[in-house]
Amino acid sequence: MGHQGSNYQAGRWTVDATSPKAFLGAELGLTGSELSLGFLARGTGNTFVHSHKRNEEVYIVVSGCGLMHVDGEEFALEAGSVVRVAGPGKRALKATDDADLVYYCVQADANSLKQATADDGVLEKHPTSWLPA
Amino acid sequence: MGHQGSNYQAGRWTVDATSPKAFLGAELGLTGSELSLGFLARGTGNTFVHSHKRNEEVYIVVSGCGLMHVDGEEFALEAGSVVRVAGPGKRALKATDDADLVYYCVQADANSLKQATADDGVLEKHPTSWLPA
Numbered sequence: 001m002g003h004q005g006s007n008y009q010a011g012r013w014t015v016d017a018t019s020p021k022a023f024l025g026a027e028l029g030l031t032g033s034e035l036s037l038g039f040l041a042r043g044t045g046n047t048f049v050h051s052h053k054r055n056e057e058v059y060i061v062v063s064g065c066g067l068m069h070v071d072g073e074e075f076a077l078e079a080g081s082v083v084r085v086a087g088p089g090k091r092a093l094k095a096t097d098d099a100d101l102v103y104y105c106v107q108a109d110a111n112s113l114k115q116a117t118a119d120d121g122v123l124e125k126h127p128t129s130w131l132p133a
Numbered sequence: 134m135g136h137q138g139s140n141y142q143a144g145r146w147t148v149d150a151t152s153p154k155a156f157l158g159a160e161l162g163l164t165g166s167e168l169s170l171g172f173l174a175r176g177t178g179n180t181f182v183h184s185h186k187r188n189e190e191v192y193i194v195v196s197g198c199g200l201m202h203v204d205g206e207e208f209a210l211e212a213g214s215v216v217r218v219a220g221p222g223k224r225a226l227k228a229t230d231d232a233d234l235v236y237y238c239v240q241a242d243a244n245s246l247k248q249a250t251a252d253d254g255v256l257e258k259h260p261t262s263w264l265p266a
Contacts, residue, residue, distance in 0.1 A: 005222075007221055031189060031246060068143065078145065
């Protein structure tokens with residue numbers, strides 16, 4: 001599925017009521033994070049609460065509306081909502097009654113990031129179809 | 134902005150032509166990854182190509198259509214496209230002429246993930262508004 005080269009791997013995944021969860025880490029060859037795509041049908045929620053031993057999670061809502069539970073507190077989710085949950089956080093999600101909820105979840109080892117963006121990026125003199133060499 | 138507790142931080146961010154990039158790591162208190170939200174107006178692309186010293190990146194397209202360049206190869210992006218790019222990959226994105234492109238980018242230290250999902254998750258006996266204690 002998709003495209004790949006020595007430095008990249010690409011694809012497109014969708015989730016629905018029949019196939020509500022897709023783990024993309026193995027599909028993409030990820031080594032620094034795990035990424036999953038999740039679907040909760042309107043009016044339904046995760047059937048369990050969980051925490052993590054090592055990993056920090058980031059939930060990214062793509063579409064729909066929902067409710068996020070962490071450690072006894074609950075708040076609304078909508079498209080564009082982003083939530084960091086530390087390992088010990090007791091978490092679960094639910095879709096509201098009027099819309100299915102679709103979201104990505106990133107798992108990464110807590111405190112593993114050494115540097116990012118300007119400190120880690122390198123400008124390359126390299127042509128593309130829209131940039132000169 | 135948003136909600137926070139001892140184990141979580143939440144918010145909602147949007148990008149547009151006026152404010153085309155939002156780095157969320159500091160906003161969310163991320164320690165295992167950096168997350169950014171990017172916007173490319175229709176017909177425009179990144180004005181530079183870049184690679185990374187340490188970090189693996191994952192691009193997640195939320196809306197619009199575009200073109201992804203890695204190491205001299207180009208392929209189409211659409212909502213739902215997900216692309217892993219290893220550190221050395223020379224990368225840049227462009228929006229097609231007919232739709233603005235909105236995407237998340239996750240940066241994480243390559244090879245830093247120790248375990249995930251079933252190996253890292255812990256089931257918790259904990260009540261929510263939709264689950265019994």
